[in-house]
Amino acid sequence: MNIMTNSHILVHEFTYLEPQTVAEAIDLLAAHGDAARVLAGGTDLIVQMKMERLKPGYVIGIGRLTELKGIKHGPAVETVHSPAVETAATVAKSACADSLSIGASVGAHGRPAVETAATVAKSASADSLSIGALTSIREIARNATVRRHYTALAEACAAFSTVQVQVMGTLGGNLCNGSPASDSAPALIALGAEVVLLGPDGETRLPVERFFLGPGKTARRPDQLLTAIEIPQPAPNSGSAFLKVGRVAADIAKVNAAASIVRDGDRVADCRLAFGSVAPTPIRTPKAEAVLRGQVLTPELITQAAAVAAEEVSPIDDVRSTAAYRRKVVAALTVDAISRAWERAANGESANQRISEWRSADAQASNPQVGGNGRHATHAQDITHHASRTVALPHHRTIRLTVNGVRRRLQVADNDLLLNVLRDDLELTGTKYGCGIGECGACTVLMDGQPVLACLVLAAAADGANIRTVEGLAAPDGTLDPLQEAFLDYAALQCGFCTPGMLMTAKHLLEENPHPTEADVREHLRGNMCRCTGYAAIVRAVLAAANGE
Numbered sequence: 295m296n297i298m299t300n301s302h303i304l305v306h307e308f309t310y311l312e313p314q315t316v317a318e319a320i321d322l323l324a325a326h327g328d329a330a331r332v333l334a335g336g337t338d339l340i341v342q343m344k345m346e347r348l349k350p351g352y353v354i355g356i357g358r359l360t361e362l363k364g365i366k367h368g369p370a371v372e373t374v375h376s377p378a379v380e381t382a383a384t385v386a387k388s389a390c391a392d393s394l395s396i397g398a399s400v401g402a403h404g405r406p407a408v409e410t411a412a413t414v415a416k417s418a419s420a421d422s423l424s425i426g427a428l429t430s431i432r433e434i435a436r437n438a439t440v441r442r443h444y445t446a447l448a449e450a451c452a453a454f455s456t457v458q459v460q461v462m463g464t465l466g467g468n469l470c471n472g473s474p475a476s477d478s479a480p481a482l483i484a485l486g487a488e489v490v491l492l493g494p495d496g497e498t499r500l501p502v503e504r505f506f507l508g509p510g511k512t513a514r515r516p517d518q519l520l521t522a523i524e525i526p527q528p529a530p531n532s533g534s535a536f537l538k539v540g541r542v543a544a545d546i547a548k549v550n551a552a553a554s555i556v557r558d559g560d561r562v563a564d565c566r567l568a569f570g571s572v573a574p575t576p577i578r579t580p581k582a583e584a585v586l587r588g589q590v591l592t593p594e595l596i597t598q599a600a601a602v603a604a605e606e607v608s609p610i611d612d613v614r615s616t617a618a619y620r621r622k623v624v625a626a627l628t629v630d631a632i633s634r635a636w637e638r639a640a641n642g643e644s645a646n647q648r649i650s651e652w653r654s655a656d657a658q659a660s661n662p663q664v665g666g667n668g669r670h671a672t673h674a675q676d677i678t679h680h681a682s683r684t685v686a687l688p689h690h691r692t693i694r695l696t697v698n699g700v701r702r703r704l705q706v707a708d709n710d711l712l713l714n715v716l717r718d719d720l721e722l723t724g725t726k727y728g729c730g731i732g733e734c735g736a737c738t739v740l741m742d743g744q745p746v747l748a749c750l751v752l753a754a755a756a757d758g759a760n761i762r763t764v765e766g767l768a769a770p771d772g773t774l775d776p777l778q779e780a781f782l783d784y785a786a787l788q789c790g791f792c793t794p795g796m797l798m799t800a801k802h803l804l805e806e807n808p809h810p811t812e813a814d815v816r817e818h819l820r821g822n823m824c825r826c827t828g829y830a831a832i833v834r835a836v837l838a839a840a841n842g843e
């Protein structure tokens with residue numbers, strides 16, 4: 295394993311490619327194979343590249359493929375409007391195994407249609423939930439339908455790291471990263487979800503539990519894009535739950551667990567149990583499930599199933615925990631996950647709720663992308679910058695950013711990071727470099743209204759974005775923002791190193807939720823580390839700003 299050398303920059307050079315359609319993305323993947331890596335939110339990929347564990351020759355940024363974003367009912371094929379997918383759908387409808395005729399814009403990859411595309415499309419229900427691979431973890435955690443009917447997944451996404459990582463990280467990235475500790479995987483496995491993969495030879499579907507092959511290894515071929523995750527409609531009288539134990543709230547799991555249960559009165563009609571961080575891949579525990587299936591549920595039965603689950607897993611000792619402790623946690627989480635899922639199944643909500651009602655619930659739910667400013671300049675001032683650090687690099691381009699209301703045109707290298715462009719080219723040094731790998735929050739800025747970690751954002755991928763840094767908080771006449779005033783009044787800083795990131799995350803909170811509770815403030819700021827003030831004064835300051843004090 296390489297030792298991390300410098301998390302400040304991406305030392306390795308690569309060509310950044312940005313397809314405008316799904317078909318173009320497939321073409322690029324087919325052309326570059328293993329030399330290319332897909333970039334979604336970058337919270338895994340950029341970290342691995344900084345650690346020099348990965349050195350792709352091509353980085354394919356899929357962030358602009360809006361058809362891969364969002365949550366809707368019905369088979370995934372409806373969500374993706376590319377010639378390739380339409381062809382796959384057509385083939386599936388006619389259940390014909392003829393070759394796929396993929397349009398010119400997709401490239402000449404016509405090959406025999408994969409059988410799975412036809413087979414599964416037949417079984418794909420209009421009532422299943424389709425989540426685009428690029429949908430952010432935060433959007434899923436806040437979606438009304440997911441929270442109510444696919445509760446284990448909403449809980450898994452809410453348990454995920456920090457607000458910034460939830461905003462940047464995507465569901466597709468979480469699965470394709472292939473981590474045994476993925477939070478979404480056990481929930482998706484418990485809910486019976488499938489991944490939808492699209493390649494030059496059409497569409498393939500696979501149950502999530504078969505997608506994982508080993509640490510960092512999945513069944514996705516290098517020429518395939520994960521386009522969506524489909525979850526079947528929950529059975530009547532069913533419920534689900536997810537639980538996680540980590541070293542701290544914002545950490546990846548020592549152990550995570552998900553359960554889904556279908557009730558038939560006092561009996562367990564069906565159930566699925568899944569765990570993460572206790573085997574080389576996220577796993578199901580079929581023996582523990584068998585203990586429950588068909589039985590009247592009693593506390594003794596739950597304890598028995600928990601003991602069997604603890605035997606079925608194969609954890610290891612590592613930096614986060616010991617194998618022995620993990621087994622104990624598996625037993626404890628199994629009891630709690632089964633109990634919660636059982637209780638939720640008793641409410642019978644999944645059975646009674648009509649799909650149309652779900653849709654209207656979502657329509658009424660607040661927009662998760664609150665604060666999105668759109669990519670519009672507020673000041674018609676155009677300033678061109680040349681990145682002196684990067685002139686020698688071969689792959690560079692011109693990008694446009696609106697930073698604190700001022701339009702900027704910048705020359706950046708493909709491996710430049712937003713943080714360095716802000717600090718070095720624009721001399722906006724308020725935004726700090728702390729850890730460089732997404733863990734401290736010191737580099738938090740608002741990008742299109744959402745808090746992101748500038749140390750993990752490729753400058754090229756931010757082209758067209760509206761960026762707000764701490765320098766943009768005060769009014770043009772220098773009057774401080776009420777949050778800044780409150781930080782001063784409540785002595786919420788000492789050295790001040792964490793303060794810009796803390797302020798930007800708190801600003802996002804107050805824009806999204808003007809009247810937060812103390813718990814809301816602590817939850818929202820959990821990704822911002824302060825090494826000298828402590829958090830009490832910071833929390834008081836944010837609450838005071840919210841109350842206009």
Ligand SMILES: Cc1cc2nc3c(=O)[nH]c(=O)nc-3n(C[C@H](O)[C@H](O)[C@H](O)COP(=O)(O)OP(=O)(O)OC[C@H]3O[C@@H](n4cnc5c(N)ncnc54)[C@H](O)[C@@H]3O)c2cc1C
Nearest residue numbers: 332334335336337338339455463464467468470477520732
């Ligand atoms: C500080 C920190 C905390 C974290 N905490 C958690 C946590 O609590 N729980 C957890 O589960 N994870 C956690 N992670 C890991 C990471 O945030 C998640 O795995 C996230 O969902 C990855 O999504 P992404 O869009 O950022 O993926 P990226 O980094 O963009 O991509 C990840 C991998 O998937 C591939 N990929 C991405 N999208 C596709 C696609 N559509 N088709 C094909 N390949 C694709 C990429 O090439 C890459 O190999 C954490 C990461 C950091 C830095």
Ligand code: FES
Nearest residue numbers: 728729730735749
């Ligand atoms: S410097 Fe970006 S999170 Fe630490």
Ligand code: FES
Nearest residue numbers: 788790792824825
């Ligand atoms: S004030 Fe010093 S790190 Fe927070």
